[in-house]
Amino acid sequence: MTNRVNRRTALGIGGAATAGAVLGLGSPAVAAPGGGAASDPQEEPLGTPRDKVALAYRVEKTRAGGNWYSYITVASSSGAAQVAAEENADTVVEAYSVNKIAVATAVLDKVDRGLLTLDQRVDVTAAIVVPGGDGIFSLDNAYPSSVTLGHVLAALLTVSDDTAVRLCGLVAPAAEINQILVAKGFPNTQVEPVANPNRFFLGTSTARETHNLLQALVGGTLLSPASTTFLLNLLRAPIAFNDGIRRTMSSDDRARIATKAGWFADARHEAGIIFSPAGAPVLTYVLFADGQADPDNFGATHPAVQARAALGPKFLAAVNGLTNPSAPSRRPRRYQPTNGG
Known part of the structure; x- marks a missing residue:
């Protein structure tokens, strides 16, 4: 840094x-004319x-x-x-949570291709929750639990939930997210992979x-x-x-x-x-x-x-x-x- x-x-x-x-x-x-004050x-x-x-x-x-x-x-x-x-x-800069839009785009691209659905459930375990950061998953203290993928994306883009990033990684690994974004014409908008293929830093743009x-x-x-409307509704939400x-x-x-x-x-x-x-x-x-x-x-x-x-x-x-x-x-x-x- x-x-x-x-x-x-x-x-x-x-x-x-x-x-x-x-x-x-x-x-x-x-x-000013005549050399007066600017x-x-x-x-x-x-x-x-x-x-x-x-x-x-x-x-x-x-x-x-x-x-x-x-x-x-x-x-x-x-x-x-x-x-x-x-x-x-x-x-090229670290985009931080602005890149959550790019992550959501990759997930919704898989929804559009029939590989995922918004109503499918993902498991929320104590090990996957990010403590002390932004969002709501770290506050409810009730794990293990499960939520829909639509709920994950809503938390990701409204309250900018950090745990939601990890939950997206369960259905869209870092390498796949980057491939999707390159294919859509965004080679500099990339997440940063780590050793665990299902986790990543939010990366650059x-x-x-x-x-x-x-x-x-x-x-x-x-x-x-449908995915366009879903994503824009989240970004325009009152919260x-x-x-x-x-x-x-x-x-x-x-x-x-x-x-x-x-x-x-x-x-x-x-x-x-x-x-x-x-x-x-x-x-x-x-x-x-x-x-x-x-x-x-x-x-x-x-x-x-x-x-x-x-x-x-x-x-x-x-x-x-x-x-x-x-x-x-x-x-x-x-x-x-x-x-x-």
Whole structure:
């Protein structure tokens, strides 16, 4: 981990001037006529939705500091993906729990081919439970037990359950997951095998590949229609990650966003898709970040997490009114809280 961070830090990534050059936005502040004070970048004239997204990204990631590996696109009026931010998009990084989307993709690919079913059961033993990590399996203290594969994937992608990763490994070994992802066009999005073939670390990706995987998912070319709907429903669920992009939003706005976060050591990642109210995908974001201050803080006040929380409403405001005629409409499930009974 130390070598990885030092190598990235040595690249000199993260300054405002670098962001402006990468995004093609010029310098971060514009000199006033006659040599007056430079203007605040937040006060620069705004144009298209893509321009607004690009400016928001530049301001918030500069405020957070550290290193960013990002790829953000906004749908044009024709549906074509327009790049709003591209920074170190092809750098291979540890994706951490964002790669749980890739793991779920491999499992659902086997479901689509009739090799697995969502209602088949997997055994949960005390030996397979990850103690002290994220999720719910380590909390119920009732093993051995069994759950359906659908339950495993729901835990994997909503509460980011660490034990669910091991349960996926029981039905999709590491080598097979990697083969499936390569066949789908994602050679850098790979889990890391260990001695036990049914276990693995969550591995690597790039911002561009994670972006393209999400675009393929919402475009209907990654999985079957049933598996696509299943996966997106999990990523848009009210109990999915709410500390980042979705933090300061209404329940209706949160339902418009499919998202997955990942965190470990000094890294704080998030990737997802923003939909229009009618269910059209209009913005896809991948925000991998590391090297910020407060690396032992895994809560909502970490600088990179705060940056994403600020970006969420700005992204929504920027794409208000956008449609995407080239992609299927995917309306979220209606949130209906209950009071028991």
